[in-house]
Amino acid sequence: MTEIRSEPFVVNIGPQHPSTHGVFRVKVTVDGERIVDAEMVMGYLHRSIEKLAEERTYTQNIPFTDRTDYLSSMSNNLGYCLAVEKLAGIEVPPRGNAIRVIMAELQRLASHCMAIGAFANDTGAWQTPVMWTFREREKILDLFEMTSGARLTCNYMRIGGVAFDLPKEFEPACRKLLATFPSFIDELHGLLSENEIFIARTRGIAVITPEQAINASLSGPMLRGSGVAWDIRKADPYCGYEQYDFDIPVGYNGDSYDRFIVRLEEMRQSVRIIEQALDGLPGGPYRTEVPLALRPPKGEAYARVEGPRGELGYYVVSDGGPAPFRFHIRPPSFINLSLLKEMTVGGTVADAIVALGSVDIVVGEIDR
Amino acid sequence: MIEGAGPVAAFWGLSALTLLAAGGVVVSRNLFHAVLFLIVVFLGIAGFFLLLSADFLAMAQVIIYVGAIAVLILFAIVLTPRASRDNAETRMAPVALVAGVAVAGLLIPAILDAEWRTLSSAPALPVSDLGRELLGVWVLPFQLASVLLTAALVGAVVLVRSPREEREEIDEEERR
Amino acid sequence: MSGAPFLATEHWWDLRDLSNISREILEFLDRVGPDWLAYVVSPLIGFVAAFLLFVLPSQLFVGVYGERRLIGRMQSRLGPNRVGKFGLLQPIADAIKLIQKEAITPRGADKWVMWTAPVVFVAPAVLVWAVIPFGPNMVIADIPVGLVYFLAITALPVLAAFMAGWSGNNKYSLFGAMRVVAMAISYEVALVLGLLGVVLFTSTMSLQAIVEWQREHDIWLVFLQPLAFVIYFISASAELNRTPTDIAEAESEIVAGYLTEYSGMKWGLFYGMDIGYALAAAAFGSTVFLGGWSLFGLEEWVPPWLILVAKTHLFYFVFIWTRGTLPRLRIDQLMALAWKYMLPLAAINLLVVAAERLWWHEAGLGDGIVYLFAAANIALALLLVVGWARVLGYRPERVPTRPRLVKHVGGYVAPGAETGGGR
């Protein structure tokens, strides 16, 4: 008796879809509600930043780094500046390093707020958690605007340090934020982590085993959610991270729920780091002077930073000219996405959306 | 015998609606439209029940026929995507036509010239009588109907479960 | 207390009972026009009064405006306050905007079915109000099967949703249509069984008689039948596709479900009538469970229809509240909830109520026994709601809600090896 499968049909969780966090398409072959096959289609936001960077001087490339991952521009700036400083052998004064740490951690808080809000949206808690996280994120963006002049693409860091010193009113505003942030995290914890329906929707969805995570070279909350304790700030400290005392949150069984609680805990740790950095803020210059038409010696350098989404690497090759010969970015969300097929096949469409939300992708970074 | 301008107008309206909708089921070229016409027929019949002051039956008719059976038919159409949905007739259509006309031709004259012993005005039958009757004299058929429903339920599930789902169940038992 | 319509006074301006006014109008028409005129006009007056006085204002202002303001406040934002004073004209602005928007028919869509779907969706929304009693003799049609009439009417919009989803010729709307129908049917079974518990006690299905019964025994059915109330609330929010069960238009999953292809006033009708059904379910719920227009004797002074409107909006607020906070359940979890959880609870509730009723009438106990039944039923409800999940074998495993904190890098723990942290 020839058995005819009820024919699966292809549904486009298409470029224009409310929960793909940007212009990103998943061609999902669906049999009933169950997903049989998922194929990603990317490149809608490709602006060939890496090619453009080869015609501009090192300092002119800094604004590009803001626009790759528009949700964590500070971390991208930091990554690029570290790479060029390693290439050109430039020393950064202690005050510059401390300000860089504060800014990177503030950016992590803002990005995680966005990630948790969007993830809660995908599970269906329509708009309420997102609005709360945005309210807190606004306070952080005000701090950025106060120091760098821009809210999203700050372009604040320069090779050899930071563009401007911290304004006088930054310290009190930042202290006020740090005082209220832990209570906000507890509020979110109460609203979502102990919510039966939220647990039912995210527990056991898109499970990634530690071996799978390591083989697919995942990084950031994806890796830590699966139980692997790995953080660039601890493994390969930069900008003086070794002075600060903080912990790395590690999940238990690598499902969407664990990734969510890892991000929530990371926000608490970032608050601790910022407090320590603010307390011990050294005086002195915030930047070593670097000639505009910097010509680093011939060679290559790779610097990596623990961005909100994972290991953010910058690989810069110089042929002695004013412009980099080759400029490459290691985008964490592009690599974290490589397991999407294993995560979604077998589940339903609703689970696929939750899985995609738990990866926390930024399409600007994927397509560069 | 139903008098009064309202009910008589309602009767002619409802019968027109029902018969036209039944015609729609026959004529419409798209199976989905046929089902919608069928639903209009069910609603027309519910209207007739209300006219004959059998209000519980009218509500039961709407809940069961429109709420469940029509939706069941819609599901059947959705679950058979590659089957032809053109509501076409088979080669037997003329024979069926003859059969239909014969049934109508024989019955209607018989109805019209038989003199029925009808009541001029009968009281409406309250729902409580229907309940008392169902669980009183008719309690055995009532139980039989429930047995029949369960059997039909189980039968339908067994028929439709595809081998793939069975394999899934077997794997689950092994895993547990 | 019941019997003679105690509020029907002769002077028409007595607003506590609007039937005085309609009676005046009908008498005037009888004197003036032919005899069938009153017959035709009386339902019209009923519908116009019900629609203008209760449905339209509460639907527009509580539904569109109130809901958005409340949800706004829940999300620490303001909600509409631009149009008119405090944003009160927002619903009207929405309506005008939707009317002049173009209603697109996608290519390959089934034109006829697509444009009859909103009509089939809207008609029952108005019919539902025919049965709900607003006052002692202020009900448009007090038919002896009011309860079953409500169930029949709420079965029709499910069909309209399927027509809308099917005719839109779009994969997402087909998903939405299938989900709506599958969910509505399974929750309707639980709803019918749950409401049977109520009918067993009041031994009548006419809504007016149910309200009278609650006034006579001075107890609201929500205390007597807590299980039926819980089942009614969950089934109603499932039938209306409101969060946490709004999987039909799950924005994050299937774009807008069966409404994906609709735009302009056609979509506006669906959106408006969604709120209409929610209000009708709230009104029905408050009539059957919260004593309808009676408030333990207060209805002599306060106009009864005001009491009903207040209760309806209170009920509706709970719908808004759940919509504002709870995430959405997956379709299979919902189905499991309906068949494995709600249906058995409704069946057990029915058995218990039948036993109580039999004992009440065979032993000829007085009416005071009702409070004992209420206490017993509430205890049973708590026991069952908590215990039934365990009976089904669902053990809430301890969910570690805090990750482990590790000082140093390197090494990993195999999953399940050690579950640290606590709830």
Add this chain to the structure above:
Amino acid sequence: MSVTLEHFLTVSTLLFAIGLFVALSKRNAVAVLMGVELMLNASNLALVAFARLAETSLAITGHVFVVFVITVAAAEVAVALALAVAVYRNRETVDVDKVTSLRA
């Protein structure tokens, strides 16, 4: 003008005839089922008409029969559609003409 039992019976017979035609002539099994539903509804109508208008002491039995007809019709629809889907799963068609061979 008044409506008598004959009116109701004629409408019921017409509906029955249309149902018979649909059941016998349609090619799609689901459409045949709709024809059967029409016939059952026609009989329901006649039963209720008799219960209300005919001079009989057993008027309520008409209603009881209608309830039984509705339950049986529901069960019958469920099984018939299950059959149609099962046939579709194996022959990829629900046309009554094509499903003729009894071989597995």
